[in-house]
Amino acid sequence: MNLSNLKPAAGATRNNKRLGRGEGSGGGGTATRGHKGAKSRSGYSRKSGFEGGQMPLQRRVPKFGFTNINRVEFKGINLDVLQSLLEGGAVTSMDQAYFVGAGLVSKNAKIKILGRGELTTALEVHAHAFSKSAVEAIEKAGGKVVTL
Template sequence: MNDFKLKVPRGATKKIKRIGRGPGSGHGKTACKGNKGQNARSGGSVRPGFEGGQMPLYRRIAHRGFSNAIFKRTYSVLNIDDLEVFGIGETVNAATLVEKNLMKASEKKIKLLGRGELAKKLTVELDKVSGKAKEKIEKAGGTVKELYIPVVKVKKKAKKVR
């Protein structure tokens, strides 16, 4: 068999619709746009969601609630049982956790949770410590220092009355 005798199966290809290329093409003159009107003009289309001046659906439907997601604080979680790698009297902070390969250096804020038991006296200096974790550390003779500083809202000054 020669390659010049090969044919594409019937129906495998579709003819391209070349619009505005004369009467012989079948799609000449108005180029499948009809006669006159907004949609026949160049740039003659409306933006997505436009309903001819009627209040569009995306504005008719009630939008309920709001989101404070942009203000959300995310913490990397650490548990009491992870602190067993530290020696007696050592300080637990972000730098020492990275040294012991318990956290990555890229992790910004760390929260200590209370899963597990602790039998060593440790000094913990982390962003946040849960109530149970604090209780267990102090029971073992250690101390807890939270580095988290809550955001204080500043009250706006009252406008002057003239």
């Protein structure tokens, strides 16, 4: 095998339709574009969302609500998730880098520890925010809470 005899697998390619090349070709005359009108002309392009002059859906449906530009999005991690991570190996401290390494958050995400589940091991947890129940549970297990 060499470059001079390479070709696609059988059935992998098709010939182009040659439109407007005479009546005998089957695609002559109107070149499958119907008769006259803007859509049959070259250079025609329809505006996206145009509905023939009818009020388009985008304008019929009202606007509502607003987006608060100062909102801070936290990625929530529950205590039961921390407990399941502990069962994987001996860990005394969990911080942003640890959570990123475990695949729980992206490197720029803000983390909030939430109180679902139980924690049985003393653990130092570093995060951007904690729920009250999570702080109580971590300190009850003999751990420490560090707010970033």
